[in-house]
Amino acid sequence: xxxxxxxxxxxxxIPVLVLVAFNAIVPLMTVVNYSVQETFGNNQFFWxxxxxxxxxxxxxxxxxxxxxxLIFTGSILAIEVPLGVMIALAxxxxxxxxxxxxxxxxxxxxxxxxxxxxxxxxxxxxxxxxMGKMLxxxxxxxxxxxxxxxxxxxxxxxDVWHWTxxxxxxxxxxxxxxxxxxxxxxxxxxxxxxxxxxxxxxxKMKRVLTIAILLRFMDSFNIYTEPVVLxxxxxxxxxxxxxxxxxxxxxxQFDLGPAAAMSLIYFLIILLLSWIFYTVMTRNEDQ
Amino acid sequence: MIRxxxxxxxxxxxxxxxxxxxxxxxxxxxxxEILGAFTLWPQNPTLxxxxxxxxxxxxxxxxxxxxxxVTLNTVISVSAxxxxxxxxxxxxxxxxxxxxxxxxxxxxxxxxxFALPFFQLxxxxxxxxxxxxxxxxxxxxxxxxAVWILEGFMSGVPKQLDETAYIDGYSFWRFFTRIFIPxxxxxxxxxxxxxxMFSWVELLLAKTLTAVxxxxxxxxxxxxxxxxxxxxxxxxxxxxxxxxxGAIVIYFVRNYIAKGFALGRV
Numbered sequence: 001x002x003x004x005x006x007x008x009x010x011x012x013x014i015p016v017l018v019l020v021a022f023n024a025i026v027p028l029m030t031v032v033n034y035s036v037q038e039t040f041g042n043n044q045f046f047w048x049x050x051x052x053x054x055x056x057x058x059x060x061x062x063x064x065x066x067x068x069x070l071i072f073t074g075s076i077l078a079i080e081v082p083l084g085v086m087i088a089l090a091x092x093x094x095x096x097x098x099x100x101x102x103x104x105x106x107x108x109x110x111x112x113x114x115x116x117x118x119x120x121x122x123x124x125x126x127x128x129x130x131m132g133k134m135l136x137x138x139x140x141x142x143x144x145x146x147x148x149x150x151x152x153x154x155x156x157x158x159d160v161w162h163w164t165x166x167x168x169x170x171x172x173x174x175x176x177x178x179x180x181x182x183x184x185x186x187x188x189x190x191x192x193x194x195x196x197x198x199x200x201x202x203x204k205m206k207r208v209l210t211i212a213i214l215l216r217f218m219d220s221f222n223i224y225t226e227p228v229v230l231x232x233x234x235x236x237x238x239x240x241x242x243x244x245x246x247x248x249x250x251x252x253q254f255d256l257g258p259a260a261a262m263s264l265i266y267f268l269i270i271l272l273l274s275w276i277f278y279t280v281m282t283r284n285e286d287q
Numbered sequence: 288m289i290r291x292x293x294x295x296x297x298x299x300x301x302x303x304x305x306x307x308x309x310x311x312x313x314x315x316x317x318x319x320e321i322l323g324a325f326t327l328w329p330q331n332p333t334l335x336x337x338x339x340x341x342x343x344x345x346x347x348x349x350x351x352x353x354x355x356x357v358t359l360n361t362v363i364s365v366s367a368x369x370x371x372x373x374x375x376x377x378x379x380x381x382x383x384x385x386x387x388x389x390x391x392x393x394x395x396x397x398x399x400x401f402a403l404p405f406f407q408l409x410x411x412x413x414x415x416x417x418x419x420x421x422x423x424x425x426x427x428x429x430x431x432x433a434v435w436i437l438e439g440f441m442s443g444v445p446k447q448l449d450e451t452a453y454i455d456g457y458s459f460w461r462f463f464t465r466i467f468i469p470x471x472x473x474x475x476x477x478x479x480x481x482x483x484m485f486s487w488v489e490l491l492l493a494k495t496l497t498a499v500x501x502x503x504x505x506x507x508x509x510x511x512x513x514x515x516x517x518x519x520x521x522x523x524x525x526x527x528x529x530x531x532x533g534a535i536v537i538y539f540v541r542n543y544i545a546k547g548f549a550l551g552r553v
Contacts, residue, residue: 004378012374027405090295110532112489114508122309122313123310221397267396277391
């Protein structure tokens, strides 16, 4: 659409600006303030320059949680995206069952995150949970509170359960926007099922899938509540992702300096990702 | 091949329903049954867990608190986002693209980064433990989201509508409230739904900013594990009740959910 140049449009933006500035800039300045100071209690602070940043960037603890974060995000993307597309392709196109599918599939998205964690916690308990008990009865030695591999398996399965529907909904929205004429043309040309997918459905889904992948990428980078309730970051530190580690340092040990420095590094990573997301989105819009 | 296709969504939905079933079934069991024997469905169905929740104010006030701040947040977010989204969809102005990007970064901001500074900020201005504190804090990610979704829907309305109205002698505000808002009411509904949803499911900030008076239900649930032993039945009942509001609102927006997740840009 052609937009007219109008500087008065700024007045429309003021309410949003005030709200978000209050919520984003003031807290962020607090964080910046902590990140360059050292305290010995009694509310006495000393300038410490960039030492906290150097300490965090060199600390093995930060590297370890960043690495776990990347493994987690990578695994859930590799599972959720193909699975979501597959389910969307198999969904009915019209009729009563469409609404049923959509409503049921969207259910996990609307459950409070700690309830998701608690639900999976009791679902996977080895002695009294449905999944845990079944797996043990079938001869697997499954205990997610003790064994690292099981904890990761449960964590990833929980995220797949929670968020695959997002990919399904988006892919489905892309699929239904394809006019019937495209399919008829493909039929006349004798196109194979694969060719239909590759040359008609996939290009039409490209845009929504970009949104899906990037939303999942960023939201999984921020994940906190579900793993905390499910595993508490354990056993040991094996499922301590970035957010969990940050909260442990900030609220658990009250090490404000390192926590603030880590917050800013974390925020810069997210900012970089957002920038990539924004560039991809707007480039698509221009086409 | 085509005939067996329905199996895929069916199995997927079954997989989605299993943990939910376990939660609901557990909420009808007694603590003894849960810890004593493994049963696929409640042998002696009991409503005791639900009775506890509906009679104990420390439980049911959690729901009242959650619904209060979520509603307040939805109203604030959508009303602030409406004019901004109109500006983004209709006009070019100095710094519009940078502003849009900056809003986006706040949607992506990790809540964990903001937990401690929010606590200090809202304590300092005397809003700690109020509905308003949580509602305002949640605008951090809901306002950008609402702006995005509304902007997407508004861009789908041809500009000729605005121009015709001005030629017919409508003032801006009369046009905006009488014509434009009714035209995009589906978009407003979707934006409100998403604000409701993300405020309803978020816990870290809500928990950090409340102590007693505005404590969300989801935070009340953590007390089952500490104060009164490990009451799984009660926890399950409370969890089941948190699913219901979502299930109700999702029915109304079922045809728009996907469009909303695509930020109005399908």
